[in-house]
Amino acid sequence: MAELSEKRVRHLAWLARLDLSDEEVARFTRQLAEVLDYFKVLDEADVEGVEPAFHALDLSNVMGEDEPRPTLSQEEALANASAKEGGYVKAPAMVVRDA
Numbered sequence: 001m002a003e004l005s006e007k008r009v010r011h012l013a014w015l016a017r018l019d020l021s022d023e024e025v026a027r028f029t030r031q032l033a034e035v036l037d038y039f040k041v042l043d044e045a046d047v048e049g050v051e052p053a054f055h056a057l058d059l060s061n062v063m064g065e066d067e068p069r070p071t072l073s074q075e076e077a078l079a080n081a082s083a084k085e086g087g088y089v090k091a092p093a094m095v096v097r098d099a
Contacts, residue, residue, distance in 0.1 A: 002028055003033070004032055004033040004036060005029070006025050006029050008028065009025050009028050009029045009032060010025055012032075013025070013028075074087060076090075
């Protein structure tokens with residue numbers, strides 16, 4: 001089984017902003033180690049002469065043409081805003097910094 005420490009799982013949980021119990025950490029450590037073992041099987045696959053493929057179809061950067069379209073006036077854009085100030089939509093702070 002792949003070597004995966006509970007410390008690493010706790011770090012992954014912290015990055016994902018998950019609050020895991022000790023029991024969950026132990027369970028996820030086992031489960032993630034099993035998933036990593038599947039990658040070992042892929043590492044053993046013979047890929048000699050196989051061209052790397054990132055996508056099944058040979059497409060890249062498929063975009064539509066830019067087409068100018070009429071836009072809303074400022075008044076129309078603000079008509080349904082629940083809060084506005086100085087001609088802008090007012091929204092609650094998304095990032096709060098410690099003082």
